[in-house]
Amino acid sequence: PHSRAWWKEAIVYQIYPISFFDSNGDGIGDLNGIHSKLDYLKDLGVDVLWLSPIYRSPLADMGYDISDYRDIDPRYGTLADWDNLLKGVHDRGMKLMMDLVVNHTSDEHAWFQESRSSKTNPKRDWYIWRPPKYDAAGNRQPPNNWKSVFQGSAWDYDEKTDEYYLHLYVSKQPDLNWENPDVRQAVWELMRFWIDRGCDGFRMDVINLISKVDGLPDAPIAIPDEPYQPASMYFANGPRVHEFIKEMNAKVLAQKDLITVGETPFTHDASQLAAYVLPANKELNMVFHFELMDIDAAMGRDHSPLIPRDWKLSEIKDIVGRWQKYKRDEGFWNAIFIENHDHSRSVSRFGSDSERWRATSAKMLAILEITQSGTQYVYQGQELGLKNFPRSWGIEEYKDVASQNYWNRVLQHRKQEAGGAEVDMSDVLDGFQRKARDHARVPMQWDSTVHAGFTTGTPWMRVNEDYEHWNAAAEIADCTSVHAFWKEALKIRKANDILVYGDYTDLSNDNEQIFAYLRTLGKSKALILLNFSTEESNFSLPAHGDAEWTGFKCVLSNYNSTTEELEGCAIVLRGFEGRL
Ligand code: TEU
Numbered sequence: 001p002h003s004r005a006w007w008k009e010a011i012v013y014q015i016y017p018i019s020f021f022d023s024n025g026d027g028i029g030d031l032n033g034i035h036s037k038l039d040y041l042k043d044l045g046v047d048v049l050w051l052s053p054i055y056r057s058p059l060a061d062m063g064y065d066i067s068d069y070r071d072i073d074p075r076y077g078t079l080a081d082w083d084n085l086l087k088g089v090h091d092r093g094m095k096l097m098m099d100l101v102v103n104h105t106s107d108e109h110a111w112f113q114e115s116r117s118s119k120t121n122p123k124r125d126w127y128i129w130r131p132p133k134y135d136a137a138g139n140r141q142p143p144n145n146w147k148s149v150f151q152g153s154a155w156d157y158d159e160k161t162d163e164y165y166l167h168l169y170v171s172k173q174p175d176l177n178w179e180n181p182d183v184r185q186a187v188w189e190l191m192r193f194w195i196d197r198g199c200d201g202f203r204m205d206v207i208n209l210i211s212k213v214d215g216l217p218d219a220p221i222a223i224p225d226e227p228y229q230p231a232s233m234y235f236a237n238g239p240r241v242h243e244f245i246k247e248m249n250a251k252v253l254a255q256k257d258l259i260t261v262g263e264t265p266f267t268h269d270a271s272q273l274a275a276y277v278l279p280a281n282k283e284l285n286m287v288f289h290f291e292l293m294d295i296d297a298a299m300g301r302d303h304s305p306l307i308p309r310d311w312k313l314s315e316i317k318d319i320v321g322r323w324q325k326y327k328r329d330e331g332f333w334n335a336i337f338i339e340n341h342d343h344s345r346s347v348s349r350f351g352s353d354s355e356r357w358r359a360t361s362a363k364m365l366a367i368l369e370i371t372q373s374g375t376q377y378v379y380q381g382q383e384l385g386l387k388n389f390p391r392s393w394g395i396e397e398y399k400d401v402a403s404q405n406y407w408n409r410v411l412q413h414r415k416q417e418a419g420g421a422e423v424d425m426s427d428v429l430d431g432f433q434r435k436a437r438d439h440a441r442v443p444m445q446w447d448s449t450v451h452a453g454f455t456t457g458t459p460w461m462r463v464n465e466d467y468e469h470w471n472a473a474a475e476i477a478d479c480t481s482v483h484a485f486w487k488e489a490l491k492i493r494k495a496n497d498i499l500v501y502g503d504y505t506d507l508s509n510d511n512e513q514i515f516a517y518l519r520t521l522g523k524s525k526a527l528i529l530l531n532f533s534t535e536e537s538n539f540s541l542p543a544h545g546d547a548e549w550t551g552f553k554c555v556l557s558n559y560n561s562t563t564e565e566l567e568g569c570a571i572v573l574r575g576f577e578g579r580l
Pocket residue numbers: 061064065101149169205206263265305341342402437
């Protein structure tokens with residue numbers, strides 16, 4: 001069995017600061033706003049807060065573009081406000097995790113300003129600069145064909161020195177050159193800055209992208225007739241990444257009992273990600289894999305996750321099962337999440353956000369989450385069953401640069417093809433309504449007053465229309481709410497080691513309506529039954545060793561009338577029913 005650790009048992013709550021709570025009426029969430037909601041979080045059962053970036057930033061990618069790692073963006077507050085927030089967190093017995101974004105900086109960071117100033121500047125080599133290539137016609141071209149994750153070339157030309165710099169994300173996010181030991185040293189120092197100030201851990205943004213393949217070769221053609229190609233095979237889990245993270249561990253992380261989680265996209269292969277996590281390697285506590293999150297993305301021609309794809313329950317089971325069972329004997333540890341700031345709302349994706357089923361399916365998904373082995377993550381508003389904003393909202397409500405860039409790209413393409421005729425973009429907006437990151441970024445819904453009580457001013461993003469009934473105050477007052485259910489579910493998880501540490505066995509195989517699994521720890525057993533459809537569904541539990549399916553007591557159910565005990569192996573579950 002797994003060794004115990006506080007961070008394995010912790011409930012982590014992700015805060016997207018700009019949309020959490022605005023304390024001073026400027027329409028932007030801030031640190032003092034978070035401070036004023038600490039009792040709410042403690043009451044919910046949260047142990048650790050993870051703050052999405054709050055450092056100084058031009059917000060080209062909402063703070064994932066940092067211009068000063070050692071200061072708070074004035075829109076969010078000051079270092080003194082951060083100290084005060086940390087004190088409030090610690091006073092309540094909770095911990096605080098920071099977002100560490102060090103694959104790239106902002107182009108407005110002093111390091112990049114120096115780096116771009118001349119080829120001989122000492123910081124020139126802190127970023128990835130290459131001379132242009134010239135095609136047969138003599139036209140200047142980027143050094144290779146890599147496509148930025150957010151569309152277009154991954155290279156930008158800088159006239160001043162007649163070279164290109166690499167940016168895997170937007171132009172305003174130049175990639176740091178981790179090959180340079182001074183860069184690594186600077187990262188260790190900024191990490192120590194926050195550790196010395198009292199921070200309890202880090203979520204590490206795209207940490208598996210920091211080492212690029214030598215020579216930066218052209219990527220194979222995956223998108224025909226396009227100049228720029230997806231190149232993650234050359235920048236994800238690159239040749240020196242484990243060396244760099246081991247160095248980080250030895251030089252920084254090992255000094256304190258921190259919680260560390262790496263964000264590791266572009267990789268579904270558990271054996272690759274295990275290398276970051278297995279305790280023997282001395283790297284990170286855990287990583288976020290995106291195999292489940294990617295399940296409803298078609299990717300398509302432009303290689304964008306904004307095109308939806310229909311999934312089957314058997315695919316979810318396959319993913320959950322494989323990761324639950326992966327290398328447990330060697331200490332592999334999972335991070336369990338179904339929402340974050342990069343994905344639309346789980347009830348809209350995996351449940352049903354219709355009035356009839358919304359609360360029921362959001363609760364069913366809560367059971368799915370709290371009954372998996374791993375550290376539990378909850379994203380702000382998930383505990384309220386918040387859903388995607390409606391299809392009637394136009395493109396102007398989508399503020400995310402990923403949405404905007406993709407929209408503009410498709411629009412341009414279609415305009416060219418139409419040769420002046422009107423173009424129809426409704427299918428793209430259909431996709432956005434299901435898949436855009438924006439849905440997770442609208443203001444948190446606190447109460448039924450104007451702007452959902454998020455701000456007394458004008459919110460930076462429009463508030464979803466359902467806030468009158470779907471808000472924290474209303475749900476706290478209602479013992480049948482999604483919030484009340486999450487609170488109970490987290491209590492049950494904390495009181496039962498089996499849910500954190502137990503082994504996993506799937507019981508339902510290819511059934512496309514019902515997901516049933518067993519968790520075991522020593523002599524204890526936990527049985528989980530989930531119906532992923534609106535239909536009443538039947539199911540027969542398979543033979544289970546020498547034991548009978550009797551004596552299981554229902555400890556959590558999303559229906560208020562439920563049989564107290566399981567009798568025999570015939571199971572009937574109502575629409576979206578979930579039972580533990
Ligand atoms: O996300 C990593 C990432 O690759 C995302 O682009 C993800 O694939 C995409 O959002 C799916 O739609 C991290 C941050 O979480 C994200 O907010 C940043 O935009 C990105 O890194 C760049 O820092």
